[in-house]
Amino acid sequence: MFxxxxxxxxxxxxxxxxxxxxVAELGESFTIIRGMGKYLWILPEHEWSTxxxxxxxxxxxxxxxxxxxxxxxxxxxxxxxxxQGRVALPTVLRDHAAIKHEVMLVGVGTRxxxxxxxRWDAYEAEVSEQLIEELARSAGL
Amino acid sequence: MFxxxxxxxxxxxxxxxxxxxxVAELGESFTIIRGMGKYLWILPEHEWSTxxxxxxxxxxxxxxxxxxxxxxxxxxxxxxxxxQGRVALPTVLRDHAAIKHEVMLVGVGTRxxxxxxxRWDAYEAEVSEQLIEELARSAGL
DNA sequence: GACGAAGTGGGAGGAAGTGGGGGAAACGGG
DNA sequence: CCCGTTTCCCCCACTTCCTCCCACTTCGTC
Numbered sequence: 562m563f564x565x566x567x568x569x570x571x572x573x574x575x576x577x578x579x580x581x582x583x584v585a586e587l588g589e590s591f592t593i594i595r596g597m598g599k600y601l602w603i604l605p606e607h608e609w610s611t612x613x614x615x616x617x618x619x620x621x622x623x624x625x626x627x628x629x630x631x632x633x634x635x636x637x638x639x640x641x642x643x644x645q646g647r648v649a650l651p652t653v654l655r656d657h658a659a660i661k662h663e664v665m666l667v668g669v670g671t672r673x674x675x676x677x678x679x680r681w682d683a684y685e686a687e688v689s690e691q692l693i694e695e696l697a698r699s700a701g702l
Numbered sequence: 703m704f705x706x707x708x709x710x711x712x713x714x715x716x717x718x719x720x721x722x723x724x725v726a727e728l729g730e731s732f733t734i735i736r737g738m739g740k741y742l743w744i745l746p747e748h749e750w751s752t753x754x755x756x757x758x759x760x761x762x763x764x765x766x767x768x769x770x771x772x773x774x775x776x777x778x779x780x781x782x783x784x785x786q787g788r789v790a791l792p793t794v795l796r797d798h799a800a801i802k803h804e805v806m807l808v809g810v811g812t813r814x815x816x817x818x819x820x821r822w823d824a825y826e827a828e829v830s831e832q833l834i835e836e837l838a839r840s841a842g843l
Numbered sequence: 844g845a846c847g848a849a850g851t852g853g854g855a856g857g858a859a860g861t862g863g864g865g866g867a868a869a870c871g872g873g
Numbered sequence: 874c875c876c877g878t879t880t881c882c883c884c885c886a887c888t889t890c891c892t893c894c895c896a897c898t899t900c901g902t903c
Contacts, residue, residue: 562754564778566794570861574881578860597768644883646859667776670758674772690739693773696766697738702756711851715891719850785893787849 562586563668568678571662575655576647580666583673584646593654595636599680601658603673609637703727704809709819712803716796717788721807724814725787734795736777740821742799744814750778 567580579587592609596602604612616630638651650660663678676684708721720728733750737743745753757771779792791801804819817825 562775564775564780565792566776568794572862574863576861581859645861647861649881667772668778669768669771669775670754674776688769688773693769694738696770700756700766700770702753702770713852715853717851722849786851788851790891 562670563673564670565668567666569664569666571650571655571660571664575650575652576643577650577664577675578645578647579642581646583666583668584642587642587673590639590641592637592639593648593650593675594633594638595654595657596674599658600677601654601660601675603675604671608671609639703811704814705811706809708807710805710807712791712796712801712805716791716793717784718791718805718807718816719786719788720783722787724807724809725783728783728814731780731782733778733780734789734791734816735774735779736795736798737815740799741818742795742801742816744816745812749812750780 563583563586565580565582567582569578569580571577586605587603588605590606592604592606594602594604594609613634616626616633636654636657638654640648642648655661658675658677659680660675660677665676665678665681667674667676667681704724704727706721706723708723710719710721712718727746728744729746731747733745733747735743735745735750754775757767757774777795777798779795781789783789796802799816799818800821801816801818806817806819806822808815808817808822
């Protein structure tokens, strides 16, 4: 399971080092897609194929299907780590997440989220302890 | 069960000695996460896996799930004691709890809370005897 | 008073994070 | 079709941080 948050720097060539904690679980090849917001998701192979199965299970006639497929499948890049344990982030994806140099890698169970540091800090500021407390209570934690 | 409060010092390398009273109950490996405020939780293995099960049980579509997963799983660090019975506190977690040197370790049943000394003292000052009395009464104690 | 456990401190080796150069491949223009 | 430019990828190098190990002090107990 992916867990923990790691602040990292992307170098001028757009390369991102993967934390040692994530490497083993990610496996040989993995897929990067847009998340449900201005950040990215990094999924191991089997998680990605599960997601694709769900997306394609929707009938094409279903009005929900095509926007979802465009959003996720249309942004997907399947790649792997280089010899130094780094991954090259395509410009399209970097732009979507407004990623320049400072990023935050966040493990959330089955996937990794990749945020620009700015946006992550803003998100953190917005999510107060009170909100978490309320959510936890209503979720029965 | 964890009980009792212990004032401790974190050294310049960010290492925290675990009180002898907690070591046996903590077991080999344990997990440190953000609490519902500016302090940390330390959970034994089974407590953490219980919590993860609950967090992941939520549907991804549920709007509550993602903030909760980010808050807890996204901050989690699973670690163990070193040869001297100490644990290294990652910078991200220390920052969240505003922990520098002086801390307070508080056993609260199923988990341990880790506060910066300042915040703990402030909290103690804030929680008056009257409040406790009222809460106890309304809880039927 | 001595011994042992518990709390605190610091050095060194190695892994992990970061940066940059060079060559091959791909693309576009002449 | 060829040449120049650009982009990507692989390799090399450096630095910082973390972890492991060793050492000392204090407190409680026998």
